[in-house]
Amino acid sequence: xxxxxxxxxxxxxxxxxxxxxxxxxxxxxxxxxxxPIPFIRAIEEFSNVNEGETLxxxxxxxxxxxxxxESVKTTRSGDIKVEEISPGIYKVTLIKKKATTGIxxxxxxxx
Numbered sequence: 375x376x377x378x379x380x381x382x383x384x385x386x387x388x389x390x391x392x393x394x395x396x397x398x399x400x401x402x403x404x405x406x407x408x409x410p411i412p413f414i415r416a417i418e419e420f421s422n423v424n425e426g427e428t429l430x431x432x433x434x435x436x437x438x439x440x441x442x443x444e445s446v447k448t449t450r451s452g453d454i455k456v457e458e459i460s461p462g463i464y465k466v467t468l469i470k471k472k473a474t475t476g477i478x479x480x481x482x483x484x485x
Contacts (some may be wrong), residue, residue, distance in 0.1 A: 404433040405463065413438040416466070417445065420452070423470045431466040432459070439464045 402419055404412035412433045423429050433439060439456055446454045446468060455467040 399428040399430055402429065402431045404431060404435075404438075406434065409435040409438045410441070413441045413445075416442055416468075420446075420468055420470065423468070425470050425472050427470055429468045429470070431468070432463065433466065434463050436462075436464070439466060442466060442468075 400419065400423060402416065404415055407415075412431075412435050416429075416431050416433070416438070419431075420429050431442075443454055443456060443466075446452055450471070452471045453469045457465045457467075459465045
């Protein structure tokens with residue numbers, strides 16, 4: 375006798391993207407993709423994240439993790455934390471910083 379119907383709701387939602395409404399955190403699962411695809415998707419998604427929001431990415435490409443770290447540190451667009459959650463699987467947490475308007479030239483103040 376069946377006690378109820380079991381429905382796998384994960385099949386109804388995209389598996390690579392979920393949004394946590396309570397913590398303003400976006401999650402992206404990029405495991406199984408070859409580099410540079412995870413890097414490109416992560417950068418695209420991070421550019422759509424609002425100031426102060428968090429993007430959490432799971433990927434299995436060490437090279438893409440390194441590229442992402444370098445890119446975020448170079449552009450100073452956010453804070454990054456990398457954890458190896460299991461062998462060869464990395465969780466990258468990005469927090470978007472306030473957008474800067476550019477570097478002000480010291481010469482422009484003297485005129």
